[in-house]
Amino acid sequence: MKILIRNGRVIDPATGRDEIADVAIAAGRITAIGSVPHDFEPQRVIDATGLVVAPGLVDLAARLREPGHEHEGMLESELNAAAAGGVTSLVCPPDTDPPLDEPGLVDMLKFRARKLSLCRLFPLGALTRGLAGEALTEMAELTESGCVGFSQADVALRDTQVLLRALQYAATFGYTVWLRPQDAWLGKGVAASGAVATRLGLSGVPVAAETVALHTIFELVRATGCRVHLCRLSSAAGVALVRAAKAEGLPVTADVSINSLHLTDVDIGFFNPAMRLVPPLRQGADRDALRAGLADGTLDALVSDHTPVEGDLKTLPFGEAEPGATGLELLLGLALKWGADTGLSLADTLARVTSRPVAVLGDALGSLASSAGRLVEGGVADVCVFDPDATWAVTPQALASQGKHTPFAFASTGMALPGVVVATLVAGTVAFEAREHAALAR
Numbered sequence: 182m183k184i185l186i187r188n189g190r191v192i193d194p195a196t197g198r199d200e201i202a203d204v205a206i207a208a209g210r211i212t213a214i215g216s217v218p219h220d221f222e223p224q225r226v227i228d229a230t231g232l233v234v235a236p237g238l239v240d241l242a243a244r245l246r247e248p249g250h251e252h253e254g255m256l257e258s259e260l261n262a263a264a265a266g267g268v269t270s271l272v273c274p275p276d277t278d279p280p281l282d283e284p285g286l287v288d289m290l291k292f293r294a295r296k297l298s299l300c301r302l303f304p305l306g307a308l309t310r311g312l313a314g315e316a317l318t319e320m321a322e323l324t325e326s327g328c329v330g331f332s333q334a335d336v337a338l339r340d341t342q343v344l345l346r347a348l349q350y351a352a353t354f355g356y357t358v359w360l361r362p363q364d365a366w367l368g369k370g371v372a373a374s375g376a377v378a379t380r381l382g383l384s385g386v387p388v389a390a391e392t393v394a395l396h397t398i399f400e401l402v403r404a405t406g407c408r409v410h411l412c413r414l415s416s417a418a419g420v421a422l423v424r425a426a427k428a429e430g431l432p433v434t435a436d437v438s439i440n441s442l443h444l445t446d447v448d449i450g451f452f453n454p455a456m457r458l459v460p461p462l463r464q465g466a467d468r469d470a471l472r473a474g475l476a477d478g479t480l481d482a483l484v485s486d487h488t489p490v491e492g493d494l495k496t497l498p499f500g501e502a503e504p505g506a507t508g509l510e511l512l513l514g515l516a517l518k519w520g521a522d523t524g525l526s527l528a529d530t531l532a533r534v535t536s537r538p539v540a541v542l543g544d545a546l547g548s549l550a551s552s553a554g555r556l557v558e559g560g561v562a563d564v565c566v567f568d569p570d571a572t573w574a575v576t577p578q579a580l581a582s583q584g585k586h587t588p589f590a591f592a593s594t595g596m597a598l599p600g601v602v603v604a605t606l607v608a609g610t611v612a613f614e615a616r617e618h619a620a621l622a623r
Contacts, residue, residue: 182224183207184609185217189229189566193236193556194532204234206562209609214558225611229566232603235531237269237563239538239554241436242412242484243509245302246583247293248286249278254489254583256290259509260299262487262582264613266510267565267602269300270553272542274359275307276334282307282318284326291327299612301553301563303542305332305359308347312336317347320356329545330357330410335459337365337394345401352407357545361412362394362419363460371500373415373463377446383500386461388416395422402431410541411435413486415460417470424479434541435479437471438486439508439515444468444588454495454502455588458486475533476523482538483519485512489584507584511575513567514598515589521599527569562609571601 186204191214205213205221246254263271275281287304294302306323308331310316320331331351338344351358367390372378374385402409414420414437423435440458445465449456456462474480488505495502512534520530539554546553552560574591575598591597605613
């Protein structure tokens with residue numbers, strides 16, 4: 182279908198483009214930005230007057246819960262949530278059931294996602310078989326099936342000899358290893374160590390659980406030269422270590438979740454299970470350091486850390502509740518809120534959820550590396566059209582995700598989020614369109 186997005190504010194953080202322009206789309210690609218050929222005859226026109234036309238969002242951490250946890254999230258429901266949130270590409274960790282440690286599982290997941298045509302899916306393969314931390318997976322075969330990197334998800338790898346061998350092998354073939362820095366023994370608590378955890382009688386996770394793991398990872402990166410992406414930093418000390426590692430020239434990147442960027446341990450309140458998250462929410466100084474680190478480039482990307490949780494598992498006592506929260510539909514709004522609070526331009530804000538996550542993925546994207554997360558003529562037509570001036574209240578039951586638990590529900594926070602997604606296009610196909618806007622398009 183030929184589509185014309187007319188008269189929108191076109192923002193492409195990768196190139197610095199920020200102008201009122203038309204965008205012509207045909208055969209799944211952007212054919213023109215600005216001056217549309219006279220002979221271009223669109224089959225559909227989307228009026229974007231007063232709206233922002235941006236690259237589709239790229240989320241580096243979203244659990245889709247399939248296979249194995251379909252009672253918490255189906256592939257269709259979670260990819261619908263991605264489209265509703267303006268997310269056109271996402272990376273899913275390998276902690277499914279069974280884990281993504283066999284090419285056949287990856288092939289099946291990618292095939293189902295392609296059939297839905299709602300969002301591009303980039304799986305991470307399991308670093309070790311069954312995520313057990315013992316035998317390495319067949320990384321070459323998993324890469325051929327479409328894995329963009331290798332991870333232990335939230336399963337801490339206790340054996341540093343296994344981690345060393347994994348990094349050596351990955352470095353040999355240019356693979357990226359994705360690690361959430363957490364010491365296997367220090368990270369067993371349910372809340373961040375501090376006054377709140379002590380007052381509530383909750384087992385604590387000290388900052389050292391993150392920093393000890395980071396020191397280990399950096400030493401092994403120095404020894405192997407392997408490229409490592411650090412997932413969901415949570416502490417000020419962790420940000421400082423990543424900043425020093427980058428200054429040293431180590432091949433590392435890092436991200437932070439929307440939860441850690443906006444919340445602190447105080448938000449746990451009186452054992453609110455919606456705040457049971459991994460990594461745990463830390464103190465205000467940690468949150469401020471994470472926000473500053475994302476602004477100055479120490480942290481490369483903002484992620485939703487989307488983890489839909491079945492209802493009954495969130496109504497248990499805090500320490501027993503399953504950690505996680507839905508986030509795909511909140512990523513844009515919480516990114517815009519952080520950007521406004523920090524004083525960044527709209528383009529700089531959007532870079533953290535578009536072009537910079539793509540830079541983290543790098544060559545693993547193959548032919549998409551040059552145009553994903555960007556708006557360029559000849560590039561893929563992955564587009565998010567949103568109203569930057571509109572706000573919306575997060576109502577859990579109205580979310581497209583099967584998971585309805587979020588710490589940002591308006592009923593508990595009274596906080597409305599900026600940025601309402603009007604339309605999402607994936608490869609030139611309209612994957613989502615707000616009902617109230619549908620009448621404006623023909």
